[in-house]
Amino acid sequence: MATQNTCTTTTPQHSVSTTTTDLTGTITKTSEIIQNKSKGHFYMHVCPISGQEPITVNVFNIYKHDIFTTGRTLKLDNLIQKPDSLLYTSKSKHSFVKTFQPTAQQQLQAEKMHFPHTQATVATKRTISEALDTDSGRSTVCAKIVKVSPVKHVRDGTLPVRSIGVADESGTTKIVLFKDLAEQAFREGDIITCTELYRKTFQQTQQLTAHASSQLQFVQDDDLLFLETSSTHFDDDPDFSRSNPPSHTVQEIIFVDVYTICTKPPCHKKKYQQGACPLCQSTESNKTSARAVLKLQDGTTVTAFQETLRHLADIKEITSTSNELLQLLIDNLPIQFSGQIVNNVVQNVHKLPQSSQV
Ligand SMILES: [Zn+2]
Known part of the structure; x- marks a missing residue:
């Protein structure tokens, strides 16, 4: 298949599988436009006409900010399904339909919701197993490095990506880092703290992925220093393979x-x-x-x-x-x-x- 994909993609390239979905519902709240490096986007909370719980939609098209306004009912097609939100991308479509009044329960639920970018300021420290299990926002994790992948360049060679295998008392996982974070010098045995990690399932395996605002520090931690670790967890993971490319x-x-x-x-x-x-x-x-x-x-x-x-x-x-x-x-x-x-x-x-x- 010759791909025609020259459009804006909103997901890092290593996320291969995407599930798309449709949604018809009423906007109860929109965020301001968030300028993040080269990409602008905004969030909105949408109450589905099906009566189900409100959903966060991440709109990667700032020109829609003027027309996707509170109270309007939209039919959205071809949204990308993410663990905690739906993405409206350049491949998504929209139309406006007759206004639907959200139910009282939906309105109550919607009022309790926060936009992800405001939630992110609350850095919640979690163990690896907690971070892989949480449904509420991003996590700060302190862990020991057990395996370091080579840096790969995706998005036509412009985006450096590196995986590090990490462990703490609760478990072992892969952290995927981008840009500057990917290019730091990591050694096995180093202990790091990384903020703003979100969990993600990729090829049936849970991992933690860094956000654009993630920060990474090398730290001292006596408990982790003496933690016995093994890197066998990553033996079959091609991200860590150092063999020559074909x-x-x-x-x-x-x-x-x-x-x-x-x-x-x-x-x-x-x-x-x-x-x-x-x-x-x-x-x-x-x-x-x-x-x-x-x-x-x-x-x-x-x-x-x-x-x-x-x-x-x-x-x-x-x-x-x-x-x-x-x-x-x-x-x-x-x-x-x-x-x-x-x-x-x-x-x-x-x-x-x-x-x-x-
Ligand atoms: Zn332009």
């Missing part, structure tokens, strides 16, 4: 697209359409990105984005048109590289010398 050969180039992207932070690199950003209508950007669909030696079709294409075409920067980039790639064929293929997207590539022919 090598592949690009045999054919199916499609190359160099396109302009919006540089305004809330638009999150949205692709221009007909010379303008479809979100903010700006026409000022001269920043480009690139995408190509490639066919490998085994016949599989994969997508490669800008950073990957730079490596594969052996160039410092992509300043060319689609057609020029196509020619640069053709000139390099067959292109041998090592790297991972996740969801049909090539990442973490290293171009291999064109010596051994296949």
Whole structure:
């Protein structure tokens, strides 16, 4: 499957499986717009017309803030299901329907709810097993490192990710860290405190994932220092594997697209359409990105984005048109590289010398 996914995604790339759902209900409260690095979003509490408990919807489209207002009843399609909320993303749809008055019980429940970003300021210290079990907000965990993964770069090579295996008296788990946190020097035996961790189930296994606001410190803790630990828990976890990534050969180039992207932070690199950003209508950007669909030696079709294409075409920067980039790639064929293929997207590539022919 050639993925067409160039839109804003709201989940880290290592979360592969997504379940989508629909919801019709009335908005009882919305948060202010939260600007978080490049992405803006806001939360709303929605009381379903089914009469079920109110749900938190995380809206990753700040342009909806003016129309998703308290009291309106919305039909929302294609929301991504998360453990404690639903995500309205660029792939979600909405329409307005006849107003539904929430039941008295729903209103009572909704009044007791907090938006996740206000809850997050309450750093609750928990053991690993408590943090893996809680339904109320994020956790601060103090634990001993038993295994450290290599850093991998996802999202077209722009997002560093590292897993650390940690243990305390209550259990063992994996913590997934991003950006600066991922790039710290960790050693087995180090004791850390990490704040704002939320639990997450990935491939049937519970893990703790860092939030953008998570902070990590190396600490002293005598109890943990003498805690006997083992890393066998992670033996079968590919995140910790240090083996060389498999090598592949690009045999054919199916499609190359160099396109302009919006540089305004809330638009999150949205692709221009007909010379303008479809979100903010700006026409000022001269920043480009690139995408190509490639066919490998085994016949599989994969997508490669800008950073990957730079490596594969052996160039410092992509300043060319689609057609020029196509020619640069053709000139390099067959292109041998090592790297991972996740969801049909090539990442973490290293171009291999064109010596051994296949
Ligand atoms: Zn824009």
